[in-house]
Amino acid sequence: DQQVKQNSPSLSVQEGRISILNCDYTNSMFDYFLWYKKYPAEGPTFLISISSIKDKNEDGRFTVFLNKSAKHLSLHIVPSQPGDSAVYFCAASAYNNDMRFGAGTRLTVKP
Amino acid sequence: KAGVTQTPRYLIKTRGQQVTLSCSPISGHRSVSWYQQTPGQGLQFLFEYFSETQRNKGNFPGRFSGRQFSNSRSEMNVSTLELGDSALYLCASSAGGQGVVEKLFFGSGTQLSVL
Numbered sequence: 001d002q003q004v005k006q007n008s009p010s011l012s013v014q015e016g017r018i019s020i021l022n023c024d025y026t027n028s029m030f031d032y033f034l035w036y037k038k039y040p041a042e043g044p045t046f047l048i049s050i051s052s053i054k055d056k057n058e059d060g061r062f063t064v065f066l067n068k069s070a071k072h073l074s075l076h077i078v079p080s081q082p083g084d085s086a087v088y089f090c091a092a093s094a095y096n097n098d099m100r101f102g103a104g105t106r107l108t109v110k111p
Numbered sequence: 112k113a114g115v116t117q118t119p120r121y122l123i124k125t126r127g128q129q130v131t132l133s134c135s136p137i138s139g140h141r142s143v144s145w146y147q148q149t150p151g152q153g154l155q156f157l158f159e160y161f162s163e164t165q166r167n168k169g170n171f172p173g174r175f176s177g178r179q180f181s182n183s184r185s186e187m188n189v190s191t192l193e194l195g196d197s198a199l200y201l202c203a204s205s206a207g208g209q210g211v212v213e214k215l216f217f218g219s220g221t222q223l224s225v226l
Contacts (some may be wrong), residue, residue, distance in 0.1 A: 006153070032212040043115070043201055043217030044154070051212075089154060093212045098167040099144070103153030 004092050005101035021105050023090030026071065030092035030100075035064060035075050037038070038087045044076055047088070048075070056097045073079040080109045113138065115218035117202050123224045129190040132221045136183050142166075142207025143185040144215060145177060148199040157200075160185055161177045180181030191221075197225045 013019045023033075031052045035060045036044035048063045050057040050073070057064050063076045077084055090102040116135040136143050144167075145157040147175050156169035160179035177187045183204075189196055199222050203215035 009151070017113035034212075034214060036215075036217075041219065042216075043203070043219050046214040046223070049212075049214065059167055091154075098156065098159060099212070099215060100156055101146070103151060 002098045002103070003030075004090055004102040006105050008105050009103070010106040010108070012108045012110065014081055016079045018073075019080045019084065019100050019107055019109065021075040021077075021088050021090075021107065023073050023075075023102055024071055025031075025090075025092050027092070027094065027100075028071070028093040031095055032093045033064070033066060033073050034089060034091040034093075034099070035062075036089045036101075038089060044089055077107075080107075082109050082111050083084055085109050115202055115204050115216050117200075117218035117221050119221060121222045123226060125226050126194060127190055127210070128192050130204075130223060131186065132187045132193060132200055132223075133200075134185045134187070134204075134218060136159075136185070136202075136204030137216055139207055140204035140216070141183050142144075142205045142213075143179055144203045144205075145185070145187050145205060146201045146203065148220070149197075150203055150212050154201065157187070192225045194225050199223075221225065 034049040035047040038044040066073045087104045089104045095100040118133045141159045144159040146154040159167040161180045179185045199220045201220045203217045205213040
């Protein structure tokens with residue numbers, strides 16, 4: 001039962017351009033959403049989050065947008081850098097310490 | 112502060128065997144969650160422990176079990192291993208406050224291969 005879905009397994013963008021990673025969820029009880037980044041041979045690390053009372057949260061080059069009616073969120077990276085190449089996981093939680101993750105999107109930023 | 116530590120880093124087992132994985136959370140963190148990562152499936156939630164009690168559980172068979180000790184360290188056990196259990200097993204810790212969402216801090220994982 002995949003409650004959090006990332007339908008694009010991979011994304012390739014040119015350095016300096018915008019990267020847009022998408023995520024959909026099915027559980028309307030989810031109230032908090034997070035993005036994690038994972039490099040090979042390392043555990044995922046927290047990147048940015050957003051609560052359901054907001055529709056946008058920005059942190060430097062990273063912005064997360066939430067469309068609650070569509071049960072959709074996206075992560076924008078502007079400008080993209082080669083060091084951003086990693087697997088990005090979308091996660092969601094209903095304030096019950098049970099965090100669910102998507103399948104991940106592998107981002108490749110080409111110099 | 113030391114990060115989340117998982118041991119062993121790599122493990123090779125054969126079908127039918129059992130395996131125990133260990134996780135030491137960040138000092139002061141009382142919640143430990145376990146995830147299975149496989150290609151295409153992402154991170155699948157196994158269970159979460161807080162103060163030695165299983166607080167949340169995912170949709171895995173009973174062959175997967177865990178426990179947490181009084182020092183918050185956690186172990187995960189898989190019995191009667193199957194080929195499909197080959198995966199990266201990730202442990203994550205957080206302070207674990209009730210009713211709040213806290214970011215998880217992950218270890219580097221244990222790569223389990225079942226032959």
